[in-house]
Amino acid sequence: xxxxxxxxIVGASLAGLRAAETLRREGYDGSITMIGDExxxxxxxxxxxxxxxxxxxxxxxxxxxxxxxxxDAGIELLTSKRAIGFDLATRQLEFGDGGTLVVDGLILAxxxxxxxxxxxxxxxxxxxxxxxDDVEGLRRELDTGPSRVVVVGAGxxxxxxxxxxxxxGFEVTLVEAEATPLARVLGSEIGxxxxxxxxxxGVDLRTxxxxxxVEGSRRVESVGLSDGSRVAADILVVGIGVVPNTxxxxxxxxxxxxxxxxxxxxxxxxxxxxxxxxxxxxxxRFNEVMRxxxxxxxxxxxxxxxxxxxxxxxxxxxxxxxxxFWSDQYDRKIQMAGRGRPGDEMHxxxxxxxxxxxxxxxxxxxxxxxxxxxxxPRHVMRYKSMIEDGVSFENAVSAxx
Amino acid sequence: MxxxxxxxxxxxxxxxxxxxxxxxxxxxxxxxEVFEVRDDxxxxxLDESPAEELRxxxxxxxxxxxKQAISIEG
Numbered sequence: 001x002x003x004x005x006x007x008x009i010v011g012a013s014l015a016g017l018r019a020a021e022t023l024r025r026e027g028y029d030g031s032i033t034m035i036g037d038e039x040x041x042x043x044x045x046x047x048x049x050x051x052x053x054x055x056x057x058x059x060x061x062x063x064x065x066x067x068x069x070x071x072d073a074g075i076e077l078l079t080s081k082r083a084i085g086f087d088l089a090t091r092q093l094e095f096g097d098g099g100t101l102v103v104d105g106l107i108l109a110x111x112x113x114x115x116x117x118x119x120x121x122x123x124x125x126x127x128x129x130x131x132x133d134d135v136e137g138l139r140r141e142l143d144t145g146p147s148r149v150v151v152v153g154a155g156x157x158x159x160x161x162x163x164x165x166x167x168x169g170f171e172v173t174l175v176e177a178e179a180t181p182l183a184r185v186l187g188s189e190i191g192x193x194x195x196x197x198x199x200x201x202g203v204d205l206r207t208x209x210x211x212x213x214v215e216g217s218r219r220v221e222s223v224g225l226s227d228g229s230r231v232a233a234d235i236l237v238v239g240i241g242v243v244p245n246t247x248x249x250x251x252x253x254x255x256x257x258x259x260x261x262x263x264x265x266x267x268x269x270x271x272x273x274x275x276x277x278x279x280x281x282x283x284x285r286f287n288e289v290m291r292x293x294x295x296x297x298x299x300x301x302x303x304x305x306x307x308x309x310x311x312x313x314x315x316x317x318x319x320x321x322x323x324x325f326w327s328d329q330y331d332r333k334i335q336m337a338g339r340g341r342p343g344d345e346m347h348x349x350x351x352x353x354x355x356x357x358x359x360x361x362x363x364x365x366x367x368x369x370x371x372x373x374x375x376x377p378r379h380v381m382r383y384k385s386m387i388e389d390g391v392s393f394e395n396a397v398s399a400x401x
Numbered sequence: 402m403x404x405x406x407x408x409x410x411x412x413x414x415x416x417x418x419x420x421x422x423x424x425x426x427x428x429x430x431x432x433x434e435v436f437e438v439r440d441d442x443x444x445x446x447l448d449e450s451p452a453e454e455l456r457x458x459x460x461x462x463x464x465x466x467x468k469q470a471i472s473i474e475g
Contacts, residue, residue, distance in 0.1 A: 046467060064469075296427070324427075333425070377425055377426035377438050378426055378429070378439065380426065381426040381427070381438070
């Protein structure tokens with residue numbers, strides 16, 4: 001295997017950074033250039049909806065590295081530079097500033113961006129939360145004293161924002177189209193636990209309703225819901241999911257389909273790999289083509305993709321993780337590992353829904369495929385190991401954890 | 402390589418910032434002989450200075466800690 005003469009990483013967030021660091025750890029000594037479209041050094045997103053939004057941490061505390069550490073590792077970082085095109089045949093990247101760059105090894109880690117509500121761009125007070133600039137914008141507005149916050153979408157990001165803002169003393173209305181929060185991910189029983197937690201903290205949770213209109217002249221003033229009700233809003237936070245940033249690759253010659261389509265090893269084309277939120281690949285452990293938007297996946301796949309660039313096809317290994325993530329809401333730590341989904345066999349392994357401290361196992365075709373825990377980190381990790389070991393559902397249910 | 406203290410003869414020391422740690426237990430999954438989250442939801446470091454051959458695993462714990470709460474001295 002002749003290693004690439006140089007490696008270019010498009011995307012300077014978690015997956016891109018971990019890929020760059022892994023290349024060096026593996027002994028790669030060619031040049032590494034990481035290109036990001038934000039002005040910031042790589043930073044960590046989980047604290048944004050929690051410690052940074054609450055003001056507990058200054059924004060710079062979300063940093064993942066320093067200019068010195070990058071320089072010491074020989075990783076060149078280009079900021080505020082947006083890739084707008086790539087041609088696989090000529091291996092040329094094209095940038096928004098008019099520049100071009102012919103690359104050898106290429107790591108695609110452009111992540112995802114928030115979906116937005118239609119026809120709200122002209123209104124002040126409407127926010128999404130994805131990046132450092134988003135959270136600073138939202139914080140600035142909260143600091144000026146408006147009191148009524150409407151959050152659309154009770155998925156993980158919406159729920160965390162609602163929890164943080166409610167804890168800070170604001171009036172919060174949380175709007176969710178499904179019958180319970182996270183119903184499609186956790187099932188309605190656990191979703192109901194999430195609903196109770198929000199309500200107990202004084203959040204006005206509206207489920208089974210969608211947003212049909214957003215009113216206001218210059219600023220958002222109210223939100224119309226599908227049940228005919230109207231909610232006054234000084235600030236509207238939209239947390240209705242993300243879409244992978246792949247438009248710039250549409251004509252690249254790579255296969256794009258809800259992400260950069262890769263093989264089992266994270267390879268999208270010879271010398272081109274993808275990692276993190278933007279990568280879609282068949283995970284042989286679950287026999288499922290997946291795109292995973294979790295923090296841990298960005299870390300793991302970033303490292304895996306980097307190693308993939310350094311080996312021959314014959315030595316390449318499949319990327320077969322058990323996806324895992326966590327969400328902190330109020331005093332609850334929700335963790336989920338594997339691919340459990342509504343419709344699977346479910347078993348309450350420990351605790352109870354009433355005390356909101358429990359672990360639930362998910363089984364499919366006789367295998368343990370997932371676990372969800374509320375304030376049960378030890379159990380989640382033990383069962384995650386069992387998923388990795390291919391333990392049967394029956395044995396997982398009877399295991400002493 | 403491996404099997405003993407590093408060149409300076411100083412073993413590594415694992416430092417956990419308990420103000421940051423939220424017991425996600427990822428470290429326990431990677432290195433159960435070093436990290437343990439108990440039923441009280443707190444993380445206990447069972448071995449602050451593990452054998453040098455475990456360094457890559459400890460580094461993985463540092464990288465995969467969602468709270469960036471683990472560091473290595475030495």
